[in-house]
Every structure is written in structure tokens, then in C-alpha cells.
Amino acid sequence: MIAFVLRRLGSAVPTLFIVVTISFFLMRFAPGGPFNLERPLPPATMENLMRTYQLDQPLWRQYITYLSNAVTGDFGPSYIYKDNTVAELIGKGLPYSIELGFYALLLALVGGVTMGTIAALRQNSVLDFSIMSLATVGTTIPNFVVGPVLTLIFAIMLSLLPAGGWGDGSLSFLILPMIALALPQLAVFARLTRGSMIEALHADHIRTARAYGLPARVVVVTHAMRGAMLPVVSYLAPCAAALMTGSAVVETIFTIPGVGRYFVLGALNRDYTLVMGTVVLIAIFVIVFNLVVDILYGLLDPRVRHD
Amino acid sequence: MSSRVLNLRTAVLFGAVLLGSAPAFAEAVLHRGNSGEPQTLDQAHTSINIEAFILKDLYEGLTIYDAAGKIVPGTAESWTVSDDSAKYTFKLRENAKWSDGTAVTAGDFVFSFARVEDPKIAAGYANILYPIKNAEKVNKGELPLTDLGIKAVDDRTLEITLERPTPFFLELLAHQTALPISKASFEKNGADFVKPGVMVSNGAFKLASHVPNDQLVVTKNPSYWDAANVKLDKVIFYPIDDQAASVRRFEAKEMDLAYNFSADQIERLRTSYKDQVHVSPTLATYYYAFDSRQEPYSDVRVRRALSMAVDRDFLAKEIYRGSQIPAYSMVPPGMASYGEPSKADFAGLSQLDREDKAIELMKEAGYGEGGKPLNIEIRYNTNPNHERVATAVADMWKNTFGAKVSLVNLDVSSHYAYLQEGGKFNVARAGWVADYADAENFLALNVSTNKTFNYGKYSSPEFDALMQKSYAETNPEARSKLLHDAETLLMRDQPVAPFLTQADLWLVSNRVQGWQDNAANEHLSRFLSVSQ
Numbered sequence: 001m002i003a004f005v006l007r008r009l010g011s012a013v014p015t016l017f018i019v020v021t022i023s024f025f026l027m028r029f030a031p032g033g034p035f036n037l038e039r040p041l042p043p044a045t046m047e048n049l050m051r052t053y054q055l056d057q058p059l060w061r062q063y064i065t066y067l068s069n070a071v072t073g074d075f076g077p078s079y080i081y082k083d084n085t086v087a088e089l090i091g092k093g094l095p096y097s098i099e100l101g102f103y104a105l106l107l108a109l110v111g112g113v114t115m116g117t118i119a120a121l122r123q124n125s126v127l128d129f130s131i132m133s134l135a136t137v138g139t140t141i142p143n144f145v146v147g148p149v150l151t152l153i154f155a156i157m158l159s160l161l162p163a164g165g166w167g168d169g170s171l172s173f174l175i176l177p178m179i180a181l182a183l184p185q186l187a188v189f190a191r192l193t194r195g196s197m198i199e200a201l202h203a204d205h206i207r208t209a210r211a212y213g214l215p216a217r218v219v220v221v222t223h224a225m226r227g228a229m230l231p232v233v234s235y236l237a238p239c240a241a242a243l244m245t246g247s248a249v250v251e252t253i254f255t256i257p258g259v260g261r262y263f264v265l266g267a268l269n270r271d272y273t274l275v276m277g278t279v280v281l282i283a284i285f286v287i288v289f290n291l292v293v294d295i296l297y298g299l300l301d302p303r304v305r306h307d
Numbered sequence: 308m309s310s311r312v313l314n315l316r317t318a319v320l321f322g323a324v325l326l327g328s329a330p331a332f333a334e335a336v337l338h339r340g341n342s343g344e345p346q347t348l349d350q351a352h353t354s355i356n357i358e359a360f361i362l363k364d365l366y367e368g369l370t371i372y373d374a375a376g377k378i379v380p381g382t383a384e385s386w387t388v389s390d391d392s393a394k395y396t397f398k399l400r401e402n403a404k405w406s407d408g409t410a411v412t413a414g415d416f417v418f419s420f421a422r423v424e425d426p427k428i429a430a431g432y433a434n435i436l437y438p439i440k441n442a443e444k445v446n447k448g449e450l451p452l453t454d455l456g457i458k459a460v461d462d463r464t465l466e467i468t469l470e471r472p473t474p475f476f477l478e479l480l481a482h483q484t485a486l487p488i489s490k491a492s493f494e495k496n497g498a499d500f501v502k503p504g505v506m507v508s509n510g511a512f513k514l515a516s517h518v519p520n521d522q523l524v525v526t527k528n529p530s531y532w533d534a535a536n537v538k539l540d541k542v543i544f545y546p547i548d549d550q551a552a553s554v555r556r557f558e559a560k561e562m563d564l565a566y567n568f569s570a571d572q573i574e575r576l577r578t579s580y581k582d583q584v585h586v587s588p589t590l591a592t593y594y595y596a597f598d599s600r601q602e603p604y605s606d607v608r609v610r611r612a613l614s615m616a617v618d619r620d621f622l623a624k625e626i627y628r629g630s631q632i633p634a635y636s637m638v639p640p641g642m643a644s645y646g647e648p649s650k651a652d653f654a655g656l657s658q659l660d661r662e663d664k665a666i667e668l669m670k671e672a673g674y675g676e677g678g679k680p681l682n683i684e685i686r687y688n689t690n691p692n693h694e695r696v697a698t699a700v701a702d703m704w705k706n707t708f709g710a711k712v713s714l715v716n717l718d719v720s721s722h723y724a725y726l727q728e729g730g731k732f733n734v735a736r737a738g739w740v741a742d743y744a745d746a747e748n749f750l751a752l753n754v755s756t757n758k759t760f761n762y763g764k765y766s767s768p769e770f771d772a773l774m775q776k777s778y779a780e781t782n783p784e785a786r787s788k789l790l791h792d793a794e795t796l797l798m799r800d801q802p803v804a805p806f807l808t809q810a811d812l813w814l815v816s817n818r819v820q821g822w823q824d825n826a827a828n829e830h831l832s833r834f835l836s837v838s839q
Contacts, residue, residue, distance in 0.1 A: 030721070031717075031720075031721040031724055031725070032718075032720035032721045032723070032724035032725075033720070033724065035431075043758065043759065044433075044443075044446060044447045045429065045430070045431060045432075045433055045434065045446070048426050048427075048428075048429035048430075048433075048446075049429045049431070051429070052427070052429040080346050081344070081346050081347070081519070082346055082347040082349065082352045083346075083347045083348060083349060083352075083498075083501045083502070084519070089519065092518070092519055093519065093520070096521075148551060148552075148555065151552075151555050151559070152555070155555065155559040156555060156558045156559050159559070159560075162559070162561060163552075163555045163556045163558070163559035163561055164547070164552055164555070164556050164561070165521060165522065165545065165556075165561070166518070166521045251520070252548065252549045252552065253549060253552050254552070255520065255521065255545065255546070255547050255549075255552060255556075256520070256521075257518050257519055257520040257521035258520070261520065268718060268719075268720070269720065270720050
């Protein structure tokens with residue numbers, strides 16, 4: 001088990017290296033640079049800036065400098081948010097994104113699995129259809145619609161919840177962004193659970209368990225659920241990585257101080273270092289969660305134990 | 308039901324009486340929407356108004372804009388100007404203090420201005436202070452920092468020598484780049500001097516906390532020389548780049564001020580919030596530039612015809628819903644030192660007459676229906692409003708001249724990078740927001756020596772000569788006349804076709820007192836108060 005984890009972590013190094021290299025060069029294909037603003041800078045100032053940030057050097061040298069600094073944890077200064085380094089920006093924003101993302105994940109997972117299971121148990125009933133239509137709606141309505149509608153209802157018309165901001169971090173501030181963030185994922189979990197649950201309920205070992213006269217609850221929760229959870233768990237990794245690294249849309253709509261917006265902002269403003277920082281962050285999250293899921297998989301499915 | 312409400316009111320009233328002067332102790336907090344996250348709080352690196360609103364609350368320059376947008380003394384209580392207008396001597400206020408209690412000295416200003424011009428610092432707006440003697444050379448590394456024309460005669464006397472007379476110098480000093488920093492604090496803290504808990508400032512407020520993309524809190528600075536007249540205890544800036552989200556937070560009463568919202572919201576908001584909606588013309592021009600290096604745009608008749616065929620009233624009313632004003636001059640109205648700008652000669656005609664004349668001109672030039680085909684490409688930076696304008700203009704040119712018009716859009720960085728680097732085009736959208744309230748700031752864009760901003764490479768020796776003369780002219784009236792003549796020329800040649808004077812859109816809650824709309828768009832929190 002430990003050997004497995006170490007091996008996987010070891011293979012993460014070349015993966016990260018490839019991700020960093022591709023992103024570094026791909027980004028430079030975009031025209032313009034971090035200092036081409038709506039208000040152009042005088043050439044002398046531009047030269048001063050390019051020199052200060054070493055952007056006047058050949059690309060390959062910039063790449064080597066970036067790599068050697070990144071290894072020591074120095075991801076460079078942000079060209080746009082000049083008072084902060086990229087590490088500082090991500091360090092400040094990440095806890096907010098993780099907290100919100102974690103709650104959203106919890107909501108999506110618990111809600112989705114519950115709804116999916118109910119739908120599967122009452123297959124082709126009115127309840128099943130209504131849950132599944134809700135799930136379809138959940139995946140099709142984008143969160144830049146859900147978010148504003150939620151604020152309109154709960155903050156402006158009913159004055160029950162804040163329209164945005166993190167405030168003191170209390171639940172009232174988190175409810176709306178959490179729902180907006182969780183809804184599409186909740187729908188995916190519900191559909192996945194329903195599908196695999198229906199399959200599991202028709203499996204031989206469930207029929208056997210039923211024939212033995214085990215109580216329905218035990219059959220569903222202990223036996224059927226275990227098999228049905230496999231596709232859900234494999235979706236968990238990309239989902240958790242996506243939710244916890246923040247969503248540019250939800251963070252912008254609700255003014256959440258997370259890291260999700262930095263990827264989009266960085267790309268639009270050609271803030272090369274900021275984009276690289278978020279790319280590395282997302283890559284790390286994906287790698288770590290994939291590892292976690294593989295371990296979970298082993299626990300759920302004896303066929304893929306990592307002994 | 309009604310009696311219960313009445314009882315409740317009585318109870319509240321009774322409670323308030325019991326508490327006596329309790330409301331007087333309640334903190335006066337202004338919840339101020341800001342249209343985005345500041346990129347920096349460093350005077351040397353700031354470039355956008357999001358930062359200016361915060362920095363000018365934290366720091367006070369030699370001059371400031373008052374609530375009406377007029378230049379008044381700030382940290383300098385008075386000044387004298389030499390006869391040749393080349394030397395300014397400022398007297399600092401005796402009670403001007405930093406938030407750590409130490410005095411603001413002339414040396415702090417010398418240090419701050421030199422820092423902005425230091426080539427190693429690479430300040431984005433170093434050119435704001437270029438009128439100071441040797442500033443440009445110092446900034447380019449051709450002269451040492453010590454040669455900068457600024458000198459502390461004593462702690463309270465600051466002498467600034469100019470490269471040449473600059474009639475708008477006092478306006479420049481009110482720019483956020485010209486705000487002082489405490490030399491002592493910078494020497495102790497280095498680049499960290501901008502951080503909460505470290506920052507030492509000399510304005511009406513001091514920095515209390517800052518969570519990027521959430522809020523930035525400033526509290527009243529008790530060391531400020533005019534602290535007795537500052538009515539707010541705290542100002543919270545909310546950085547919201549999503550305009551719709553900003554309006555929602557205003558509607559949810561979480562913010563007292565919201566800056567800039569989508570023009571299509573104006574009518575709805577006016578219905579619900581009436582006089583809380585402020586549309587204030589600002590010193591900014593929305594224009595199209597013609598590439599005068601190439602046919603047919605090198606022909607003044609073609610440029611004039613194209614410009615005349617654009618129905619500016621339609622753009623202002625239908626696309627911007629009255630949030631922008633039709634413009635026929637490059638310099639926007641509302642510039643105190645300039646007065647009424649020189650408009651294009653066709654400004655007085657009706658749109659129908661303009662179109663008739665435009666068709667004539669175009670025929671003369673030999674383009675359009677019956678002549679050489681007119682294929683026009685409009686470039687603009689990606690934005691829904693710019694797209695609507697480009698579509699409307701394309702339609703007008705199609706209908707008037709039978710032109711074939713295509714649209715190309717790029718994101719803002721790419722669009723301006725292309726124009727700045729001298730890329731060729733047909734017609735391109737551009738905008739200009741005043742750095743300081745002076746006509747020169749707009750007219751200098753099209754001087755032939757302006758390599759960066761003169762996108763269409765307009766080159767008129769006559770125009771250049773008038774501009775050149777205006778720099779040497781020290782008499783304000785004579786100077787204004789020269790600039791007006793230059794603008795008349797520019798509007799005759801139409802290398803740029805101004806379409807709209809932009810307006811700043813603000814939502815100002817009824818709670819806020821002391822607010823005045825002004826073209827400079829300057830609103831120091833110091834002049835505002837809130838009712839409980």
C-alpha cells in the first residue's frame with residue numbers, strides 16, 4: 001500500500017513537469033503581454049517593466065529560470081497584482097475555495113447519492129421521473145443563471161441571505177454560492193447513482209441476499225450500495241479537484257475571495273506567472289484526488305486491492 | 308395589527324430615549340462598491356481608478372479634488388508660482404501628519420517622486436510627472452536620480468522646477484501617482500510598505516485590513532490634519548468586477564455606492580431607485596480611428612464622409628440608453644481650463660443633412676456606389692457594448708455608401724497591443740480617459756510624434772505646430788485659443804471620429820450625504836457621510 005502511494009507520487013513529478021512545460025509555451029502564443037493595457041505605456045516605461053520582470057530575455061532562458069524557481073516553491077511575482085507574489089495570492093485564496101468547495105462537494109455527494117438511490121428503488125415511478133428531470137435541469141442550467149436567480153430571490157426579494165461576499169465566513173454567506181456550485185455536480189451524482197444502483201439491484205448476489213430474507217435496508221445499504229458506488233467514486237476525483245480549486249463564475253457572482261478567478265483573470269491579462277501557478281495547483285489537486293480515489297476503490301472493490 | 312406596530316414603534320422610541328445618545332456612538336460605516344480588485348496599492352505601480360479611489364482615501368497629495376471635482380490645496384496649504392511659470396514653491400501644512408504620528412515633510416515628497424522616476428522601479432505612470440525638470444531623462448536612466456527638479460528647501464517647503472511651463476501641473480499633482488509615501492516607513496519595510504498593519508499613510512483614512520477579492524477596510528486616521536471634519540469612522544471597499552453582481556448587492560442594501568453598471572439597466576434602476584441613479588458625464592471619449600497610412604482612409608473626404616454617416620444620437624440613446632452623450636469633439640465638455648470644445652463643422656447639421664453631404668463627399672472621392680468598392684474592416688476589443696456599436700456603425704455605412712463592412716474583435720490586451728505596435732488596420736475602436744483635466748491630454752494623442760497613441764499615424768504639420776506652440780504659451784487664454792485651433796483642425800481632418808462622451812454611472816444610496824457628481828469622477832470618502 002505504502003509502496004503504491006510512493007510509486008504514484010513519484011510518477012506525479014514527470015506529469016507535473018509536462019503540464020508546466022506545455023502550459024508555459026502554449027501561453028506565449030497568445031498575442032500581447034501583461035503590460036499591453038487599454039491605456040498603452042510609453043516605450044521607456046515598457047522597457048523598464050520588461051527588464052524588471054525579465055521578460056526581455058529569450059523564452060528558453062525564462063523557462064529555465066521559471067523551472068528552477070518553481071522547484072524551490074517560488075512561483076514568481078504576479079504581473080497584475082503587483083503587491084503580491086503568485087504564491088501569496090494562491091495561499092490567501094485557496095482556503096476559501098477549499099472550504100466552499102468541500103461543502104459543495106458534500107452537498108452534491110450526499111444529495112446526489114440519496115436522490116439517485118431513491119430514484120433507483122422506485123424505478124419508473126413519478127418520483128423517479130421527477131428526480132431525474134430535476135437532475136437534467138441541474139446539469140443544463142449554467143450556474144451563471146442559477147447564482148443570480150438565487151440572489152434575486154433570497155437576498156433581494158426575501159432579504160433572508162446576503163447577496164454576496166464572504167463576510168465572517170458564517171453559513172448564511174455560504175449557502176447560496178454552495179448551492180450554485182453544487183447543483184450541476186449533484187445532478188451528475190444522482191444520475192450516476194441511479195444507473196449503477198439499478199444495475200446492482202439486478203445483480204445475482206442481491207437476488208441471493210433477498211432470497212435469504214435479509215431486510216431490504218441491509219440489502220440496499222450494505223450490499224447493493226457497495227457495488228453501485230464504484231462509478232460515483234471514480235467521478236469523485238475530477239469533481240473534488242474542480243470544486244476545491246474554485247469556480248471563476250461562482251466566485252465572481254458572489255464575490256468569493258477564492259482562487260478560481262485567477263486562472264481566467266490571469267489568462268485574459270496575460271499574467272503568465274499567475275496562470276502557471278493555477279495550472280500547477282489544479283494539476284496537483286487532480287493528481288492527489290486521483291490517488292485518494294484509487295485507494296478508496298481498493299477498499300470498495302476487492303478485485304483492485306493494492307497489496 | 309396597526310396598534311401592534313404602533314406599540315412596537317413606541318417601544319423602540321422609548322428604548323432610544325433610554326439609551327440617550329447611543330446613536331452618536333454607533334460607527335459610521337460607508338459600504339463602498341469598487342468595480343474591481345486593486346492590482347496594487349503602491350503609488351509607483353497604480354494605473355486604474357479602482358486603485359485611485361482607495362489610494363486617495365489613504366493618502367493626500369499636494370493638491371486634491373474637492374467634492375465638486377475642483378482642485379484645492381491638500382497637504383500643501385499654499386503655493387507660489389515663479390513669473391516664468393517654471394517653478395512652484397509649496398508650503399506644507401504644519402499639522403500634516405503620517406498615521407504613525409510623525410510629520411509629513413518635504414523630504415517625503417522628494418523621496419516619493421524620485422522613486423516614481425527611478426528606472427529600477429519601472430513605474431507604469433512615471434510619465435505623469437514628466438513635466439518636472441529632467442524627470443523623463445532620469446526615468447530613462449540618462450541622468451542620475453539626484454538631477455530630478457524637486458528639492459526640499461526645509462521640512463515644510465518644497466520647490467519643484469519644471470521642464471517647461473505646464474498649465475495643468477496642479478491637476479497632475481492630484482493624480483494617485485503623485486501621492487507621497489513615508490520615507491521612514493519605506494526604508495524600514497521595503498516593498499511591504501503597502502500591506503495592512505505596515506502601511507503608514509497621511510490621508511483621512513488608514514488601511515485596516517485587506518482580503519483580496521473580498522473587501523478592503525480603511526478606518527479613520529486620527530492623525531489626519533482635518534480629522535475633526537471627517538465624518539466616517541470606516542469605509543469598506545468591495546471589489547466587484549461583475550457589474551450585475553454589484554447592482555444586486557446595492558439592491559440587497561449591502562452597499563451604499565456601486566460604481567459602473569450595465570447601461571441596459573438604467574431604465575429599470577431609474578424606475579426603482581429614482582434619484583439614487585447618477586449618470587455623470589466624464590472626461591472620456593469613445594472614438595474610432597482611421598488608418599491614414601492607407602487608401603482610402605488617407606483621403607480626408609472619405610474619413611469625413613464615414614464620420615458624418617454615423618448617427619451618434621442613435622448610439623447614445625439606443626445602445627447606451629442615455630448613459631453616454633453624443634460627441635463631435637475629441638476633448639470632452641466639462642474641462643474647466645478649456646471650456647466649450649471645438650466641435651466638427653457638421654455638428655450643427657441634422658443627421659439627414661449629414662448623410663446627404665457624406666454621400667456627396669464619398670462620390671467626390673470616387674468610392675462607394677458607382678465608384679471604387681468600399682470594403683471596411685472594423686476592429687474593436689471584445690465587449691458586448693462595443694460589438695453593438697460596431698454592428699450599428701457597420702449598418703450605417705452599408706446603408707449610406709453601400710459599403711461592405713466586416714467586424715473583427717480581439718480581447719483587450721491583443722487589440723491594444725496590435726494598435727500600439729503600429730499594426731495596420733482600416734478602422735479601429737479606441738477610448739481615452741483623461742489622466743488630468745486638461746485638453747492637451749486628448750489632443751496630444753494625434754500629434755505625429757506620438758508613436759504609441761496615434762494609432763492611425765495621422766500627420767499634420769499644421770496641427771503639430773499649434774500643439775508645439777501651446778506648450779510654450781504661458782498665458783492661459785492664449786493657450787486655450789491655440790488648443791481650440793488645434794482641435795478645430797483635428798475635427799476638420801477627422802483622423803479620429805469621436806462618437807461619444809462617456810459617463811460614469813453610480814448608484815448612490817439615500818443614506819449617503821455630501822455626494823456631488825463631477826466630470827473628474829473624484830469622490831473622496833472624506834467629504835461623505837452616512838445617516839444611520
